[in-house]
Amino acid sequence: MASSYRNSPVCVLLILLSCCAGCCFGFGTFGFDFHHRYSDPVKGILAVDDLPKKGSFAYYSALAHRDRYFRLRGRGLAAQGNDKTPLTFSAGNDTYRLNSLGFLHYTNVSVGQPALSFIVALDTGSDLFWLPCDCVSCVHGLNSSSGQVIDFNIYSPNTSSTSSKVPCNSTLCELQKQCPSAGSNCPYQVRYLSDGTMSTGFLVEDVLHLATDEKQSKSVDSRISFGCGRVQTGSFLDGAAPNGLFGLGMDKTSVPSILANQGLIPNSFSMCFGSDGTGRISFGDKGSPGQGETPFSLRQTHPTYNITITQVSVGGNAVNFEFSAIFDSGTSFTYLNDPAYTQISETFNSLAKEKRETSTSDLPFEYCYVLSPNQTNFEYPVVNLTMKGGGPFFVNDPIVIVSSEPKGLYLYCLGVVKSDNVNIIGREYPIANNISLFHNCYSY
Structure with a gap:
């Protein structure tokens, strides 16, 4: 069999589900758009234009180099359900592929009060959502080819009225043995497979601003735990995920798991990638009737x-x-x-x-x-x-x-x-x- 080549958008829908006793339960959905680092929408956002031309030798060589250099560690999934509306980020469900920032897909998230926006990389290969925070070592901005400086927001628990520390006796604290006492701030450290790539800090809790993924969207705020990343090393200082990383894995620390545990969505989400580097992400998406399924x-x-x-x-x-x-x-x-x-x-x-x-x-x-x-x-x-x-x-x-x-x-x-x-x-x-x-x- 053969197929004729055509250049058309392709969508990949990844539904992550968790089931109990053979039954799947569902709630609402929230969504965000996302973009590849090298996509035209992201070039416009970041004013970065000195990137490899899509389809060139340099483009695919750079993609492969980034894969070798920045391979992340874990992965996860979860369940179908009833008829609540999906959720997405308050800034929209768009995602963008940003090739100048590690060939990853990015989206705009809003956290805290007053709300701050961050351009975070989306990764199903890791669990924890972390942001640059009261940094000792992190990227504060980018220089565009035109000489313009693009400043990144840096999170600080002290400037958000809704922020609180996650104590060591929390069920989300995985490094309790490193805590001097049960009430101490819970530390975190995530090592990635790329040599010397790490994010280190402590866990905090704050408001993630979401919206229902529908025409007449409604604001939904959820208190989530995430990493206050004080020290980033390796690839995070060289262009990959410089303004935070949004882990989408199966662990209880991932945002989809947290939203599901709060009853806001089923433990599921979908991501759609377009050929132009843009896409969408939706939390609580139940998929379409009759689609094929396979277990993890x-x-x-x-x-x-x-x-x-x-x-x-x-x-x-x-x-x-x-x-x-x-x-x-x-x-x-x-x-x-x-x-x-x-x-x-x-x-x-x-x-x-x-x-x-x-x-x-x-x-x-x-x-x-x-x-x-x-x-x-x-x-x-x-x-x-x-x-x-x-x-x-x-x-x-x-x-x-x-x-x-x-x-x-x-x-x-x-x-x-x-x-x-x-x-x-x-x-x-x-x-x-x-x-x-x-x-x-x-x-x-």
């Missing part, structure tokens, strides 16, 4: 958004074999180890009609094919994945189009990178129009 494969120590794939089909050639993979919004590409990588890539290569280009050392992709400058149409093998439970998920446009203007070279590449360890389905590898993932229950 959970670890007891640190549960993540880990699913099991039981069959791979490339160009109509289906092979049954099982492997697990993690959905991670903080990773750009899809990384697969063997045998999955070899099975998919070699089958794709055997069916590709264009000549393979082997001199692509500047790219993270191994399988790329030459297009003529005037070529407007071409076909490539369709890729389908079957998840545990039997649900097929179609990979929309499993390729990336790459141009090298100095060389006059135009390529399309299979958008998969070989991994030596964990399998990760990244943000730039859209599987179908929506995916629903459920913890402890699934149905078709």
Whole structure:
């Protein structure tokens, strides 16, 4: 089977659910828009224009470099329910992909009283939401190519009338052994897989300003716990998540879990990524009727958004074999180890009609094919994945189009990178129009 290339927006819907005794419960939903760091809307917000051109060798090389340099640690998910309205951030549910800030997706959140806004990175690969706070080491702003200085807000518990400290005897305090007494401020420290990348501080509680995700939205304020990040190191000082990180994992410390425990939403959320770098996030989204579902494969120590794939089909050639993979919004590409990588890539290569280009050392992709400058149409093998439970998920446009203007070279590449360890389905590898993932229950 083959598919003709087309450039159209693709949406990935990630529903995180938690179920009890075979039943799923739901509440309302809240939403936010988000944006990729290199997207045009974010360039406008930050006045940053000295970025790699989308589709260039430099663009995809930078994405892969960021993946290697800034791979975060945990993952998580949660449940369907009744008919309360979804929630989103008070500033809107938009998200933006910001390539100059680590190729991550960002959204604008509002915290405290008086309310302060922060441009935070969204990450399903970690749990804690933290903000730069009374900083010893953090980024206070950016210099744009035009020379304009863009100042970031820095949170301080002393300037918010609704702020309070989280004591060490709180159930959310994971470093109680480091506390001198039960009433002391609860410390936190999050180490990320990138060498030397860390956020350290103490937990605070304050108001997160939300709104119902509907045409006539209503304001909803929720008291949440988050990290007052006094010291940031590594990637956080080099452009990735400089103004805070919004963890979306399964742990009790994540904001979706906190909102669900307060009864505001079901323990679920959805994220949609558009090809233009914009997107949306909605808390409490229950998905659409009839969509495919698959269970998570959970670890007891640190549960993540880990699913099991039981069959791979490339160009109509289906092979049954099982492997697990993690959905991670903080990773750009899809990384697969063997045998999955070899099975998919070699089958794709055997069916590709264009000549393979082997001199692509500047790219993270191994399988790329030459297009003529005037070529407007071409076909490539369709890729389908079957998840545990039997649900097929179609990979929309499993390729990336790459141009090298100095060389006059135009390529399309299979958008998969070989991994030596964990399998990760990244943000730039859209599987179908929506995916629903459920913890402890699934149905078709």
